[in-house]
Amino acid sequence: MNIIITNSSGLPIFEQIENAIKEAIFSDELKEGEMLPSVRSLANELKISFLTVKRAYDELEKAGFIKTVQGKGSYVLPKNLDLIKEEKLKEIQEHIEKIYEISKLSNISKDEVNEMFKMIFEEEL
Amino acid sequence: MNIIITNSSGLPIFEQIENAIKEAIFSDELKEGEMLPSVRSLANELKISFLTVKRAYDELEKAGFIKTVQGKGSYVLPKNLDLIKEEKLKEIQEHIEKIYEISKLSNISKDEVNEMFKMIFEEEL
DNA sequence: TCATCTGTTATATCTGAATTATAACACTTT
């Protein structure tokens, strides 16, 4: 597990763990069926409480990324592409909403934003 | 003052006040030299503590939007639009770049992003 | 000058979220 916890990120620890594991799943660093570290071992490794790790795992399970079995541990569920796309679309939506807030606050026109959008996305051609 | 405080916004009250006033300044609803409501009167109006309003005003002063004078009150400073806009455009650009990265990695088409963009920006009617 | 607006400061408290420590319990595997 390649999880780095920052106090300056603004995100609570359990969310940082969540995100790191999601990233690992997206990038196939963690594959379907693979076991995650036990809550206690990861807690020891990160020098945090196992309850915090458990919270992260609970959220990941609720979101459909992993499955936890008492006495055994947690393992990665088959990637649900739709689910992943949902996640990514939600991330994008949050960015757009922030852009919307900024533009509204700063009197920046929709057209100006659209122009930047085109500029950056045209780059790939 | 047209400030609406929501408990569901996720933002602390003092930030909601900050944003509302920034928005009013950008939209010229509040003009240069104009007095803001006193900390106590706005606090009464919003049914919150004057300390919370003071915090919002303090942040606005630190950010260069208003000036507060003891015994008198707070008034709107001259807008430095170019500088502010430059900063805001840079913030927006960073968001768009993140969107670009996400969409590229997740195989989300430019059109899909564009659709979300329209959805969110059309909301304002 | 006095009353009454303004903002300022200090102290203490409350609340909720995040996090922790600890202990006891339950399931699985060897």
Next chain:
DNA sequence: AAAGTGTTATAATTCAGATATAACAGATGA
């Protein structure tokens, strides 16, 4: 049985945000 898993309950801590209250200080107009 032992040693690993996860689970649950309880209590405590920390921190940010927000509050209440009181006392202080500057501005202003009657």
